[in-house]
Amino acid sequence: MISAEQNDRITRVAAADPCGKLLRRYWQPVALVDELAGPRPVKAVRLMGQDFVLLRDESGQLGMMDRDCPHRGADLAYGRLENGGLRCPFHGWLFDVKGNCLETPAEPEGSKLCTRIKQRSYPVVERSGVIFAYIGSGEPPAFPDFDCFVAPDSHTFAFKGLFECNWLQALEVGIDPAHASYLHRFFQDEDTSGSYGKQFRGASADSDMPITQVLREFGRPDISVESTDYGLRLTALRRLNETREHVRVTNVVFPQAFVIPMSSEMTxxxxxxxxxxxxxxxxxxxxxxxxxxNKQQMREQRLALYELPDYMPRQNKRNNYGFNIEEQRSETYTGMGQDINVHDQWAVESQGPIQDRTREHLGTTDKGILAYRRLLTAAIDANLAGDQVPMMLSPEAAAAMSGPASIDGIGAAGDPQAYWREADAKRRRESSWAAPRMAALSGRDA
Incomplete structure (x- = not known):
């Protein structure tokens, strides 16, 4: 249990808030690349309570700048994309992707006003179908060479969805290995051959046992948490019998990401x-x-559940998340359909816009959540003191990182670490894109 002041400290993200100051030191996803497709690649973006406009100019360059025009504050998200930049419709002021003012056409002939005007702009990069922006001061950290960033475009797919709640409670559902046995419990097991693109619907690796069966029948995982150079590694063990155990390895990448197994072939x-x-x-x-x-299949699966352009879930609190009494009795633990994102959405949104952690009572299985909160609190304090914070990577340090390993499989009981390390190594050896990198890193360490 924590105080209201401590809860505010780790949840609120305005520019003046301690947590907001910390999160601004990291690259943040702001849009899918798909969102800038079409005839007018301009998009309004709101990030940590600030408003921006994201664009791709006529030459293909990406840019992001403050949304209010520096002339009289009109909304640049409605600007005209032309003449090498974005033009404010109010008085025609034109800005390039770096925020330079190129023209002030309503001013007298020969005016030098535009040379004195600069709209604040921010670094933006594309990575694996996602556009990341950096809105902090100073140099941003380098991107770690994690699997999702080094795999070829053909082997990645990106999507997003909106949660109507604070970011921290949304993140914490992914740091909780125990909830999957309940929140995501299915009373029947589907044919795992039709599980492509669906989480928790395939078979655990090195077995033909559906993950749904494992979660349903073994609801008391033994959870361990260890610190890593990128954040935290969580291992959840479910002993199936005297000789076999289910091993699930998930990761928290500081400050606000997790890496988890989706299936034996995908993370x-x-x-x-x-x-x-x-x-x-x-x-x-x-x-x-x-x-x-299969990007088309995965996109179609998800668009059946999310509405564009805002990626709002079709099942939400306004329609009771599709809750069905008969389904809850006979098909799913929640009665809220087959998609686990809906289950997660209900769980975190039902806690309120910002969870009141002064009223919670954590248990043994919440050790990952506790470890992350300690890590977050320490980083907030260090940042305010001007000390080093996690994952401020140099290009050299970023290039030396890999993985992180995330495994869901069944192996011999007794040595889970040996099992998941070999399962991860085997998957990489057999991968057309991961094997060369694995060999290169091994050679560099030799």
Whole structure:
């Protein structure tokens, strides 16, 4: 249990808030690349309570700048994309992707006003179908060479969705290995051959046992948490019998992402990004170690559940998340359909816009959540003191990182670490894109 002041300190993200100051030191997802497709690649973006406009100019350059025109504050998200930049419709002032004012056409002939005007702009980069922006001061950290960033485009797929709650409670559902046995419990097991693109619907690796069966029948995982150079590694063990155990390895990548197994061939790297204090987007990059991702199938699966342009879930609190009494009795633990994102959405949104942690009572299985909160609190304090914070990577340090390993499989009981390390190594050895990198890193360490 924590105080109200401590809760505010780790949840609120305005520029003046301690947590907001910390999160601004990291790259943040702000849009899918798909969102800038079409005839007018301009998009309004809200991130940590600030408003921006994201654009791709006529030459293909990306840019992001403050949304209010520096002339008289009109909304640049409605600007005209022309003549090498974005033009404010109010008086025609034109800005390039770096925020330079190129023209002030209403001013007298020969005016030099535009040379003195600069709209604040921000670094933006594309990575695996997601556009990341950096809105902090100073130099941003380098991107770690994690699987989701080094896999070829053909082997990744990106999507997102809106949660109407604070970012931290949304993230914490992914740091809780125990909830899957309950929140995501299915009373029947589907044919795992039809599980492509669906989480928790396939078979655990090295077995033909459906993950749904494992979670349903073994609801008391033994959870361990260890610190890593990127954040935390969580291992959840479910003993199936005297000789076999289910091993699930998930990761927290500081400050606000997790990497988890989706299936034996695919992982999910997911960020929870504050829109403001009471809304957040999850951004996910799905990474395949085997063949190319069927992007059309995965997109169609998800668009059946999310409405464009805002990626609002079709099942939400306004329609009771599709809750069905008969389904809850006979099909799913929640009665809220087959998609686990809906289950997670209900769980975190039902806690309120910002969870009141002064009223919670944590248990043994919440050790990952406690470890993350300690890590977050220490980083907030260090940042305010001007000390080093996690994951401020140099290019050299970023290039030396890999993985992180995320495994869901069944192996011999007794040595889970040996099992998941070999399962991860085997998957990489057999992957067309991961094997060369694995060999290169091994050679560099030799």
């Amino acid at each position: 999910i790297s997911q960020w929870h990004v504050p829109v403001d204090d009471t809304h957040c987007y999850w951004y996910a990059i799905f990474t395949s170690f085997t063949g190319p991702v």
